[in-house]
Amino acid sequence: MASTSSSALSIGSVASYGSQIGLGTKAKPFHGSCSTPKLFMGFSGLKGASSVNCERNTSFLGNGRNAKVWESFKPKLGRVDLSTKSQLHPQACFKVAVLGAAGGIGQPLSLLIKMSPLVSALHLYDIANVKGVAADLSHCNTPAQVLGFTGESELANSLKGVDLVVIPAGIPRKPGMTGDDLFNVNASIVKSLVEAVADNAPDAFIHIISNPVNSTVPIAAEVLKQKGVYDPKKLFGVTTLDVVRANTFVAQKKNLRLMDVDVPVIGGHSGITILPLLSRTQPLVLINNKETEELTARIQNAGTEVVEAKAGAGSATLSMAYAAARFVESSLRALDGDGDVYECAYVQSDLTEIPFFASRVKIGRKGVQALMASDVLEMSDYESEKLAALKPELMASIEKGVAFVHEQTAAASV
Ligand SMILES: NC(=O)C1=CN([C@@H]2O[C@H](COP(=O)(O)OP(=O)(O)OC[C@H]3O[C@@H](n4cnc5c(N)ncnc54)[C@H](O)[C@@H]3O)[C@@H](O)[C@H]2O)C=CC1
């Protein structure tokens, strides 16, 4: 889905984020706005070093986004001239850390974040090979100052003062593996990295990319709870790639302009837990039953499509970096005070009985502001059936993640 203005989406009912929000939160006073103009959306970092030309083609969403979305910004713009050379000067002021920055996702993701005019400092952490990546990236003439941190002894420093932490650390799939096959290795990696985030950047937004996301996000939540700093509003499983894929595949199938298409994707991030809400595609388009089944299957298997095409060389990295960078940019805009930021993400949720669930969320300065209840209330019969079918698997993945942390804690105390 588009990270976009509420006025341009038929969001439907918006659930408030539930009474559990804020437990244990150490509120950090917001340090002021980057003065980013509200219309400034996303990926214009190439222009960021000097000035940002407020053209339509500056977004992650492509050349211009939905015309209706763009129109919806106009009232906010006042006298700003959209059509010509409005030179705006967003001031880079956010610090971002990427943990696993030397990897297949980490490197292109770091490049895309380096291109953001909202980022003043980019901290790259990995257990190996990161100094070269940092040296290389640091030569790009965009505002973010790049620093590399290698190995556990430098992890704490990589996290000091950061506003947002992205975690793509961990092993990827090879053909024949399921996401769950990654659990044994990646669960420990995510646990140890989130412990460090809890100790050194307890107020930061945390974006978890490492698979299996359905389990690694609950693992992160348990770790943060144990550390007494869990704020469910600030912990996100990154499911943006499912939305990016759904938008691409639907646009191709229905011969629509890519920039116009917006498909919410809910549930979780693996196999049948990925549920694209094709009936809620924007713009309104008739997708028949056969097309719905084919598109749903392709979106659910898209990760495997890439794993098989790469034939042992890993899983999606470039599209993932693109998707994660979009989610980072949306989050930074929200941190900067943009009141119209919506993305799909896998978060603590009360929309269903499943405690972690991906849906559209409104993101604000303090994290998740609201969950889009319409995503589970206004579904087609096909989608309702698929939702019922995914719940047991998603619940089992969550319970596995929670149990892992508890077992580790018990083992450590023996
Ligand atoms: N959420 C999503 O939509 C997607 C998630 N993924 C997942 O992202 C993860 C990373 O994938 P790739 O970048 O392709 O793998 P990769 O193997 O290319 O890179 C992983 C990086 O993590 C680093 N690393 C390992 N342990 C670490 C630790 N303890 N601390 C810091 N860094 C550590 C490695 O040194 C390596 O540089 C995988 O788990 C993969 O399944 C992949 C695609 C989509």
Ligand SMILES: O=C([O-])CC(=O)C(=O)O
């Ligand atoms: O499927 C995988 O292993 C990687 C992934 O999460 C994706 O591509 O969506």
